[in-house]
Amino acid sequence: MARFRSAVPAAALAAAAVLISSGCTTSSEPSAGGGGPFRYAVTSDANTFDPALGTAATDYSFARMQFGTLVYRDADQSVVPGLAEKWTAAPDSATFTLRAGLTCSDGKPLTAGDVAASLRRWADPKTGAAGTGLAFGPGAKVTVSSDDAARTVTLKLARPWSDLVPAMSMTNAGIVCPPGLKDPKALGQGPVAGAGTGPYTLTDAQRGRQYTFKLRDGYNAFPAYTKAKVPAGERPSTVRLSIVSNESTAANQLSTGELDYAAFTGPDAARFAGGGYHVHVQPLLRMFVVFNERKGHPGADPGFRKAVAQALDPAAFNKVYGGKGEVMKSWSDSTGQCANTDASIVTKTDPAAAKKALDGVSIKLSGTNGVAGGSGNTYVQEALRAAGAKVALRNVDNATWASDVLANKGDWDVTVMAHLNFQGTLTAGAILLTGPNPPEGRNFGGIRNGGFDAGFGKAMATTDEAGKCAAWGAAQKALLQRDDVVPLSTVPVAFVLGKNADAVVTAGAVDPTSFRVQG
Known part of the structure; x- marks a missing residue:
């Protein structure tokens, strides 16, 4: 099994105390x-x-x-x-x-x-x-x-x-x-x-x-x-x-x-x-695309981000890993609390539309080879090439990828994020998508999305589950409709006893x- 080093470590308003019961012993x-x-x-x-x-x-x-x-x-x-x-x-x-x-x-x-x-x-x-x-x-x-x-x-x-x-x-x-x-x-x-x-x-x-x-x-x-x-x-x-x-x-x-x-x-x-x-199959990694949205990179253009989303087919990406994963609708899968299940807010695959926007565009793609040798990265490269883009893939080990992308020390435009999330929360991914850029913060893509920030803040300001999920719903919608994140699929692991x-x-x-x- 591939090893992944933790890359996770805002803000909110005060609220009244809530009793969280746990009487089972x-x-x-x-x-x-x-x-x-x-x-x-x-x-x-x-x-x-x-x-x-x-x-x-x-x-x-x-x-x-x-x-x-x-x-x-x-x-x-x-x-x-x-x-x-x-x-x-x-x-x-x-x-x-x-x-x-x-x-x-x-x-x-x-x-x-x-x-x-x-x-x-x-x-x-x-x-x-x-x-x-x-x-x-x-x-x-x-x-x-x-x-x-x-x-x-x-x-x-x-x-x-x-x-x-x-x-x-x-x-x-x-x-x-x-x-x-x-x-x-x-x-x-x-x-x-x-x-x-x-x-x-x-x-x-x-x-x-x-x-x-x-x-x-x-x-x-x-x-x-x-x-x-x-x-x-x-x-x-x-x-x-x-x-x-x-x-x-x-x-x-x-x-x-x-x-x-x-x-x-x-x-x-x-x-x-x-x-x-006894075989138990569970999602190990949640795979999604994130853009470098800083000035001077194509990801700063919402039209470019949408075109990349239209070029990619999450179901085809899933098949690269054997087709046993779940096609996601957010940066987490359906096992995560409050994860989006509304497919209508996720940009649909449309290769013809993607080609109109990406033909001749140069893209620097980065990804880790720690997951099946980086075969998912290769799929993304070929899908973007099929849309007419000129794609240079940097397929590197985990440590190099983390330095290039998470610490933003490399020159990259698009990355395939392989995200471990043992806690099953949206927070683990969310703190990588907001706040200051590295090295002051974790916002490696330089994303500036006010609707996402507001929803995230409200989610962290309440212990009421209904209110929390409503806030997370608004946050995910804001992020997905702007194509700041392109959901792909999970990569499962089989636990065999x-x-x-x-x-x-x-x-x-x-x-x-x-x-x-x-x-």
């Missing part, structure tokens, strides 16, 4: 492990073991197993209890009440003060943590307080950001106990005794090869899923993770029983259709704390 059953080891594969090693600094898929998996979060996301993207049993929220604050009896991985009590210290460290700009822009808003100031007797932790923002509660489910928000906070360098390099708050502890680490995790006895703060289908079976008492960089090799090991779980983006997934395997194994899949990824051994 079905995850409170103690951990009861049986059997093992449960064996699964990832394509690359971890960059860090510090949850706050994680930026790659393996980092997220390790963090989820070792460090609990205050809340989790269910199959429908709703928020469910984790370390916190309930919470209240306003657009600029949230108070979480912790479950009783929480402990760190060394058995010592986990207090509200400990949780506050962990969140305070994550929010501190000096930490250089990932995901803080999504959690608190770009550049936002955060105050964290606690009350040990009441088991409460309160976060207060300098300005409204209504995604505060959902963002506490991010693996970057994983709570680290005092031993880890005292030695952050050691935390990043490997296991620190007593630092964990999650259900598993890392007991053996062989960098580049294999890792072994042990289930904590009596752990009772698992996600309280109500929508996700929790499989039957026992939690494995031991989980062993191996580095297998080649998908075909992982498929061979899964088919012979050497692995219990692996993920596939390529054709090897087809080997497991039927035959008793063995005949005697299964797991919960939420927010586009497997929850590694939900593995089950069956039979």
Whole structure:
């Protein structure tokens, strides 16, 4: 599976506090492990073991197993209890009440003060943590307080950001106990005794090869899923993770029983259709086109943007990746909360109209080759060439693309954006489409769309779901009608578990704390 580094990290008006209920506590059953080891594969090693600094898929998996979060996301993207049993929220604050009896991985009590210290460290700009822009808003100031007797932790923002509660489910928000906070360098390099708050502890680490995790006895703060289908079976008492960089090799090991779980983006997934395997297909990447709208680039012309949209066929783009993805109607797919479903506001494919506007126009196209070698970028190049444009494609690795496009250090006109969105929110993409240009902000395309900015601001100023979706609807309409974004399709991933194994899949990824051994 391709690795993608996080590229995400405005503003709004105050609103009255709203109670967000979360009474379900079905995850409170103690951990009861049986059997093992449960064996699964990832394509690359971890960059860090510090949850706050994680930026790659393996980092997220390790963090989820070792460090609990205050809340989790269910199959429908709703928020469910984790370390916190309930919470209240306003657009600029949230108070979480912790479950009783929480402990760190060394058995010592986990207090509200400990949780506050962990969140305070994550929010501190000096930490250089990932995901803080999504959690608190770009550049936002955060105050964290606690009350040990009441088991409460309160976060207060300098300005409204209504995604505060959902963002506490991010693996970057994983709570680290005092031993880890005292030695952050050691935390990043490997296991620190007593630092964990999650259900598993890392007991053996062989960098580049294999890792072994042990289930904590009596752990009772698992996600309280109500929508996700929790499989039957026992939690494995031991989980062993191996580095297998080649998908075909992982498929061979899964088919012979050497692995219990692996993920596939390529054709090897087809080997497991039927035959008793548990296959869960979810969107991994959301692909869309964004323009450089700065002066001197063709993207500054609305007519050019519309013509590019007319030249592209999202259904044909989807077929480049096997045709198993979803043709999108916004910068997120239909699994995301408040995502647009109105096809009428999306520019329709019209090659004849595109040719009238693009014939002879020179375009500098950029994209990452980290997704199927950049085959989607090649499709966009050929579609624009078919409309008469002269297209120079820069098909480069993730790091180079991020420098060229996201940091705007390269010379580009059009880019194919490969966007990871594990949170299922529109915010993850939206903060890349508004605000200051790099390096002061994240608006890599230099987009100036007042209607979008207003809708985005209103969405972040309320915790009322109906009002939030209405605001997001207006924001998406403003962006799509101006063709600032051209939606394409998702690229799915197949999560394959063995005949005697299964797991919960939420927010586009497997929850590694939900593995089950069956039979």
